[in-house]
Amino acid sequence: MPVPSVVRARERGRIAEQNPVVLRTEMLTKTYGSLIAANEVSIDVHAGSFTGIVGPNGAGKTTTLSMISGLLRPTSGRVTVSGVDVWTDGPAAKRLIGSLPDRLRLFDRLTGAQLLYYSGVLHGVEQAAVAQRSSELAVAFGLESALGRLVSDYSAGMQKKIALACAMIHAPEVLVLDEPFETIDPVSASNVTEILEKYVSGGGSVVMSSHSLDLIQRVCDHVSIIVDGSVIAQGTVDAVRDGLSLEERFTKLTGMSDTQKGLEWLHGSSDSV
Numbered sequence: 001m002p003v004p005s006v007v008r009a010r011e012r013g014r015i016a017e018q019n020p021v022v023l024r025t026e027m028l029t030k031t032y033g034s035l036i037a038a039n040e041v042s043i044d045v046h047a048g049s050f051t052g053i054v055g056p057n058g059a060g061k062t063t064t065l066s067m068i069s070g071l072l073r074p075t076s077g078r079v080t081v082s083g084v085d086v087w088t089d090g091p092a093a094k095r096l097i098g099s100l101p102d103r104l105r106l107f108d109r110l111t112g113a114q115l116l117y118y119s120g121v122l123h124g125v126e127q128a129a130v131a132q133r134s135s136e137l138a139v140a141f142g143l144e145s146a147l148g149r150l151v152s153d154y155s156a157g158m159q160k161k162i163a164l165a166c167a168m169i170h171a172p173e174v175l176v177l178d179e180p181f182e183t184i185d186p187v188s189a190s191n192v193t194e195i196l197e198k199y200v201s202g203g204g205s206v207v208m209s210s211h212s213l214d215l216i217q218r219v220c221d222h223v224s225i226i227v228d229g230s231v232i233a234q235g236t237v238d239a240v241r242d243g244l245s246l247e248e249r250f251t252k253l254t255g256m257s258d259t260q261k262g263l264e265w266l267h268g269s270s271d272s273v
């Protein structure tokens with residue numbers, strides 16, 4: 001029997017396809033010398049959809065998400081959010097995007113409350129609204145009792161949660177999240193999933209990378225699989241997995257089941273001397 005979040009995701013996927021495209025990448029490419037980290041990545045994200053980006057280590061997920069959120073300049077190609085070009089109209093685009101980058105570089109000599117305050121006002125939110133949103137976000141993320149402490153003293157999971165709260169405080173149209181669930185405990189993870197699902201059901205869009213294919217299959221309605229910088233499959237989660245689990249499909253497409261060949265010596269000591 002399908003679990004409720006899966007049913008919600010499927011239903012959402014069908015509805016979102018009718019909504020306008022809010023985030024579009026066109027032939028987005030990043031090269032480092034001869035290495036092509038992202039190769040002509042074209043992704044459409046509809047308003048009200050939850051899109052997962054998956055791929056093996058080094059596939060180009062962080063590179064792609066960083067170009068989308070305006071943190072890494074593409075070698076070529078284009079990213080637009082609600083028609084605003086991220087790389088020619090950065091300030092306007094950044095008001096529409098909330099981003100959780102791969103390596104958190106937080107102003108960690110601030111308290112949680114100060115960090116939320118500065119994230120809000122720097123994005124142009126009025127002070128009264130910042131105060132109200134800060135306390136609501138703190139409750140939602142279970143950080144109320146930590147708001148007065150320095151962020152540098154937070155655990156890794158708490159830092160992830162305050163960073164997520166900061167990414168949401170200006171009510172962006174799109175959230176671009178690089179591994180949002182990494183280091184977050186299981187109870188908090190289901191709490192964060194609920195917050196993101198609520199955001200999406202209110203018309204926001206989430207694009208997130210994760211190595212948890214089970215999580216992507218459960219909560220996302222769309223998925224893009226990136227291998228060696230290129231998108232090799234994308235669409236609704238159901239279309240991409242094509243009757244298999246997403247993990248089985250991913251393994252087939254990436255050929256990752258073959259990677260342990262040649263390590264037989266590791267599994268037995270009888271012939272090691």
Ligand SMILES: Nc1ncnc2c1ncn2[C@@H]1O[C@H](COP(=O)(O)OP(=O)(O)OP(=O)(O)O)[C@@H](O)[C@H]1O
Pocket residue numbers: 032035036037055056057058059060061062063064
């Ligand atoms: N600044 C850089 N200079 C040179 N190569 C880079 C740089 N940043 C990333 N790369 C390379 O680009 C490729 C894609 O890296 P990226 O971090 O986007 O992968 P990823 O899919 O996010 O991997 P992971 O799952 O391990 O986080 C890798 O081969 C990586 O070594």
